Amino acid sequence: MIAGVVGLLSLAALVALVTGLKRPSSVVPAARFVASQGSALALRLPVALVAAGFLGLLVPQSLVAGSLGAETGLSGILLASLVGCFLPGGPTVTFPLALVFWNAGAGAPQMVALLTAWSVFAFHRLMAFELPIMGWRFTAIRLIASAALPTLAGLAAGALVAFTGVEIGR
Amino acid sequence: MPDETATAKRSAARKRGPDRITLVFCAIALASGFAVWLRDGPDVVMETLLASLSLLAYLAPQVLAGLVIGGFVQELVPREKVARRLGGKSGLAGLVLAAALGLVTPGGPFTSFPLVYALYVAGADIGALVAYVTAWSLVGVHRVLVFELPFLGPDLAILRFVASLPLPIVAGLLARFVGRHPVIALPRTPS
Structure with a gap:
């Protein structure tokens, strides 16, 4: 380390x-x-880490593992794609939250779908930067073109894990 | 439009104090800390705080190193030259170049979206722009280095990177297809 x-x-x-x-x-x-x-980052990162530390204790692990675990397959990937769209803010707050899901037992393909959905759709970024700077036409075209990416990434990750047989360490 | 005054205003607002997201997370930290206090008592709250602080001590130098690498690499990319090679007739090579550029662009949306606008003005087509944004947000090396590797470990970070690598090209091709529809097609010159 x-x-x-x-x-x-x-x-x-x-x-x-x-x-x-x-x-x-x-x-x-x-x-x-x-x-x-x-x-x-100086203020945001410590605050997000403390919040994630407490949330990690409060989130029921059985619920996360049951709905987003590795064995949930495509339904878990679809749910993770949806959850990822609504993760708030930039990477400083999203990655501590993602860590909560990961430690609570979410599967690797589901994590890939979740992070991809957040990367592509991040609602806060869309409203604060993309719409005002690029306009609605660009934003609409990009959203339509990207709608399937989180699910695709999750499925690709699942296939990679199955094909290579690599253990994804936590 | 990403004019200088808007950017200046935004960064001035940034400097005045904690932004809204930070305040929201302050509230979440206080509320969840209080809930843990009620359920598990003060000892568990202190333990969790100490664990968060030691995680911070482990992450902070890595985040700083990532920012330094990003800051210098950013200075090496010749932006104007690149924009000229991203026009509508650039084909697949244009998409690959745009995705590669997005891959190495460091920083948050306040640096990347003004850059997307600059590329648009300089003549890049919708496919290249979408490939650029998608690569920046999905497989941006800077973010992988600063956040994903330290937070989630190399296994998951590499798996996600490899699984997502072809997707900016997919999104770019789809955007060229969707962008032909007259209802949402981008005007060639910005209004």
Whole structure:
């Protein structure tokens, strides 16, 4: 675990060093990006983790495992696709919530469908950014073109697990 | 339209204090913490708080590393050159290029959607735009690196990445098909 963190930090330092030496003009905008994104996360991430910690205790595990477990198959994938559409907010709050589902016994294909549905439909992002910036035509075309993606991703994940026989560790 | 003032206003609002989502999650944390207190007592509440904080200590450096990688990679992508290769006649290659660009675009919707609009103005077609947005939201390397790997572990993250990799192309092809319908077809020049 610690080795992974150290490896990632070294990779970040390497990328920053190489890019900074090759293109010195990129350092200021890159630092600005890190500062603005980081400050947005500084409050949100701890709050979301604490909320997810308590929710994890309160969510009845048998209910999650029974309705979204690996053996629920296509019906679990369809339900997960629906649940994913209504997960609120950006990744800082969604991933702690996804962790609650995962720890409570949701299956891997169902998790893939859930995360795909959230990625593609994220209602909050749609209302706050996509509609105002891109307009309703673009949004409508994108939603129609993406409607089946969560279920497709869930089925593909199920097929990959069955085909390769890989155990997905929690 | 993603003009400068709207973006500035948004970031000013961001700086004034916690945003709405954070406040909602504050309320959820307080309410669920209170429920756990009533059901399991103060010891379990403290235990859970400590567990959340140690998870934060484990996640925070990884999130920071992901942001640094994203911030620098973003500076290496030549945006204007790319937009010219994403027109309506770009075929499958245009969709693949758009998906690849979405894959490496870091940051949240406040950086990616203005970029989508810029690509649209620069001449990218609906298929390329949808492939771009879908790749960014579905298999964006930045998000996988910052959130998915640390939170859910490599097994699930890799499985989801592989299962979703072809989907931006599927969505792009479908969008070209749907986008031909005159009721919702995008005007060639932005209004």
